[in-house]
Amino acid sequence: MSSDRRLLLADEAIAQGALDAGLSGAYAYPGTPSTEILEYVQRQAPAGVHCEWSANEKTAYEEALGMAYAGKRALVAMKHVGLNVAADPFVNSAVTGVNGGLVVVAADDPSMHSSQNEQDSRFYADFALLPAVEPSSQQEAYAMTRHAFDLSEKMRVPVLLRLTTRLAHSRADVTPAAPRAQNALALPDDPRQFVLLPANARRNYAALLAKQPALRQAAENSDFNALTEGPDQSVGIVACGLAINYVREACDGAPCPHPILKIGQYPLPEELLRRLAEKCRTLLVIEDGMPFVEARLRGVLPHGWTIRGRLDGTLPYAGELTPENVARALGKPAAVVRAASALVVPRPPGLCAACPHTDSFLFVKEAMAEHPGGRVFSDIGCYALGALPPLEAIASCVDMGASITMAKGAADAGLRPAVAVIGDSTFTHSGMTGLLDAVYEKSPITLLILDNGTTGMTGGQISLGAGRLEAIVRGLGVEPQHLRVLEPLKKNHAANLKALREELAYQGVSVILSQRECIQTAKRR
Amino acid sequence: MRYDMIIAGVGGQGILSIATVIGQAVLERGWRLKQSEVHGMAQRGGAVETHLRIADGEIASDLVPKGRASLILALEPLEALRYLPWLAADGRVVANLATVENMAHYPDSAEVYAELRRLSGCLLFDAAELARQNGGAGAVNMAVLGAAASCLPLSVPALEAAITARFQRKGAAVVKGNLAVFRAAAKLAEAHAYN
Ligand SMILES: Cc1ncc(C[n+]2csc(CCOP(=O)(O)OP(=O)(O)O)c2C)c(N)n1
Numbered sequence: 001m002s003s004d005r006r007l008l009l010a011d012e013a014i015a016q017g018a019l020d021a022g023l024s025g026a027y028a029y030p031g032t033p034s035t036e037i038l039e040y041v042q043r044q045a046p047a048g049v050h051c052e053w054s055a056n057e058k059t060a061y062e063e064a065l066g067m068a069y070a071g072k073r074a075l076v077a078m079k080h081v082g083l084n085v086a087a088d089p090f091v092n093s094a095v096t097g098v099n100g101g102l103v104v105v106a107a108d109d110p111s112m113h114s115s116q117n118e119q120d121s122r123f124y125a126d127f128a129l130l131p132a133v134e135p136s137s138q139q140e141a142y143a144m145t146r147h148a149f150d151l152s153e154k155m156r157v158p159v160l161l162r163l164t165t166r167l168a169h170s171r172a173d174v175t176p177a178a179p180r181a182q183n184a185l186a187l188p189d190d191p192r193q194f195v196l197l198p199a200n201a202r203r204n205y206a207a208l209l210a211k212q213p214a215l216r217q218a219a220e221n222s223d224f225n226a227l228t229e230g231p232d233q234s235v236g237i238v239a240c241g242l243a244i245n246y247v248r249e250a251c252d253g254a255p256c257p258h259p260i261l262k263i264g265q266y267p268l269p270e271e272l273l274r275r276l277a278e279k280c281r282t283l284l285v286i287e288d289g290m291p292f293v294e295a296r297l298r299g300v301l302p303h304g305w306t307i308r309g310r311l312d313g314t315l316p317y318a319g320e321l322t323p324e325n326v327a328r329a330l331g332k333p334a335a336v337v338r339a340a341s342a343l344v345v346p347r348p349p350g351l352c353a354a355c356p357h358t359d360s361f362l363f364v365k366e367a368m369a370e371h372p373g374g375r376v377f378s379d380i381g382c383y384a385l386g387a388l389p390p391l392e393a394i395a396s397c398v399d400m401g402a403s404i405t406m407a408k409g410a411a412d413a414g415l416r417p418a419v420a421v422i423g424d425s426t427f428t429h430s431g432m433t434g435l436l437d438a439v440y441e442k443s444p445i446t447l448l449i450l451d452n453g454t455t456g457m458t459g460g461q462i463s464l465g466a467g468r469l470e471a472i473v474r475g476l477g478v479e480p481q482h483l484r485v486l487e488p489l490k491k492n493h494a495a496n497l498k499a500l501r502e503e504l505a506y507q508g509v510s511v512i513l514s515q516r517e518c519i520q521t522a523k524r525r
Numbered sequence: 526m527r528y529d530m531i532i533a534g535v536g537g538q539g540i541l542s543i544a545t546v547i548g549q550a551v552l553e554r555g556w557r558l559k560q561s562e563v564h565g566m567a568q569r570g571g572a573v574e575t576h577l578r579i580a581d582g583e584i585a586s587d588l589v590p591k592g593r594a595s596l597i598l599a600l601e602p603l604e605a606l607r608y609l610p611w612l613a614a615d616g617r618v619v620a621n622l623a624t625v626e627n628m629a630h631y632p633d634s635a636e637v638y639a640e641l642r643r644l645s646g647c648l649l650f651d652a653a654e655l656a657r658q659n660g661g662a663g664a665v666n667m668a669v670l671g672a673a674a675s676c677l678p679l680s681v682p683a684l685e686a687a688i689t690a691r692f693q694r695k696g697a698a699v700v701k702g703n704l705a706v707f708r709a710a711a712k713l714a715e716a717h718a719y720n
Contacts (some may be wrong), residue, residue, distance in 0.1 A: 007549075344603065
């Protein structure tokens with residue numbers, strides 16, 4: 001075998017594929033299971049390839065779009081909910097189109113291993129009228145990334161690469177192909193292309209609609225979509241992305257008896273689906289995520305065909321595919337396995353020993369015990385683990401930035417005291433604008449920024465506001481006498497508690513910057 | 526050749542470096558591998574596992590199907606029990622004895638040990654003590670790997686070469702410590718008759 005084989009996560013294979021495709025810049029905000037893409041580019045990129053973290057997914061996306069405007073190849077990566085944050089540039093960049101290639105990677109998290117929901121990014125591509133690719137293996141993740149750049153430049157649209165946790169975080173041997181050089185700087189021919197005034201936007205949108213048949217044709221002809229014959233036509237299988245692996249696993253090395261359509265490129269290859277349906281009156285759709293293809297299939301096939309999948313309960317609606325649930329859907333007898341041990345109890349994650357967040361929560365909890373009608377609205381990050389025993393200190397964890405704005409809304413409703421708790425990285429991701437709302441209205445909220453100097457939850461990436469948070473908060477208009485900086489340590493507990501009590505009494509915006517380095521990053525130094 | 530295993534532990538214990546060593550040896554051997562890892566939230570002290578599949582040909586699923594693991598290799602005894610439904614009928618378990626009781630309602634450790642010892646083909650030992658005695662206190666994971674070495678489809682020299690490659694960056698002393706622990710554990714396992 002080739003000596004160039006490497007063991008790569010699918011995330012890393014995507015990054016290597018992008019580098020070999022002549023990438024000039026990668027952009028991202030961390031988020032499981034996508035984080036390793038930019039981290040790999042940071043380790044492996046030649047000098048001059050952009051690979052710094054961005055403040056959030058929207059800024060990352062627009063920076064990547066700017067690079068594509070300038071004719072170079074850009075990749076932007078995020079977790080699925082990051083695409084909600086970047087949805088505005090995503091949908092609008094379908095209308096502008098691109099100049100240099102733009103590949104958007106969205107890593108979905110069915111089963112919510114590290115997420116708040118299990119949304120399926122293929123809906124976004126469909127909604128924005130953009131093509132998408134979905135790998136089944138690490139090698140395919142590599143090849144598809146390169147293909148996605150070519151497709152993006154050929155069709156002059158962004159291309160979504162969608163994958164799910166199991167593949168993103170699974171490692172296998174990948175053999176790279178010969179690299180391609182970067183594009184030269186080249187500006188768009190048409191100066192109106194990126195100016196989405198209504199008149200231009202209508203013209204561009206018509207052009208995007210006109211591209212749809214070619215995009216569909218590209219999917220029909222794609223090497224990543226393949227119809228395989230099978231003698232048993234009682235069921236035809238539609239396997240999207242990594243689903244094909246579980247189908248093969250269930251057949252245990254033998255060829256699958258049923259015809260299979262493997263789908264790796266969208267829009268939906270309707271012709272291929274019809275060809276499968278000509279053979280089989282019953283189709284079983286297997287996809288890791290929501291029933292995206294399954295629902296659309298109903299519009300493709302005439303009445304009378306039976307479509308099975310997540311919608312009819314052949315597979316569970318929620319949760320990721322597993323070798324077991326796919327085997328069951330294929331009608332394989334369940335393997336006899338050992339019973340689970342009765343001793344086993346869950347082991348949820350928790351805050352590390354000596355984590356600064358624990359010390360912050362201890363004085364927050366004590367102060368709030370004096371205000372049974374008050375609430376602590378939290379945000380997303382390690383400190384969300386403050387919801388679990390023994391702390392049980394927070395009332396919410398919804399989306400990046402929602403602590404401040406929900407506290408403000410609750411304060412608007414009359415809740416007192418309304419407290420918000422947010423991490424430093426989450427604050428610069430999506431908290432600053434909400435704080436401005438509160439400052440403008442002099443809302444009675446108390447905001448604690450738990451500044452551990454890093455993006456802890458995702459492994460300790462850089463935090464863009466490090467060393468600047470005080471200035472940012474002051475710049476947003478928080479009164480200097482209601483901006484407190486303190487250090488969450490046991491020995492400071494009484495003083496910290498006193499400071500918080502005083503600010504809880506203030507009927508305006510207070511900010512408490514609770515600053516102490518993350519124990520994990522401190523250990524690494 | 527096909528060999529499926531699960532490496533289990535608690536976030537932060539370093540199960541991924543065991544997988545890295547095995548992966549390196551598999552790559553050198555010219556075989557294929559799929560290794561499904563847990564990243565993200567669970568790494569903060571939660572239960573973590575790696576599904577590792579080795580074959581001389583194509584591997585389909587990234588996850589080991591239930592009932593198919595030839596080996597559970599665990600850095601913590603309760604984490605060994607957690608994956609019993611994955612263990613094949615003739616599968617083996619190699620587990621560290623030291624418990625990590627970082628949650629409410631950790632079961633009685635004596636019961637955990639008893640259930641593990643009832644399994645045929647289980648080796649439960651104090652990996653931390655063995656590591657300490659052999660000059661690599663930080664090498665608990667290499668102790669567990671060493672104790673499982675005879676179960677794996679890879680040769681001891683191949684695993685040793687992979688350990689050397691893995692720790693080279695950290696200097697000769699670290700390589701030596703890890704190798705010493707690995708070898709001592711392999712020897713201990715030799716003396717152990719699987720019940
Ligand atoms: C839109 C979106 N992007 C990314 C994430 C993943 N994510 C969750 S919390 C977090 C950052 C946490 O950093 P910080 O606020 O500094 O808190 P820490 O974990 O360090 O305590 C990230 C990147 C997410 N859940 N949603």
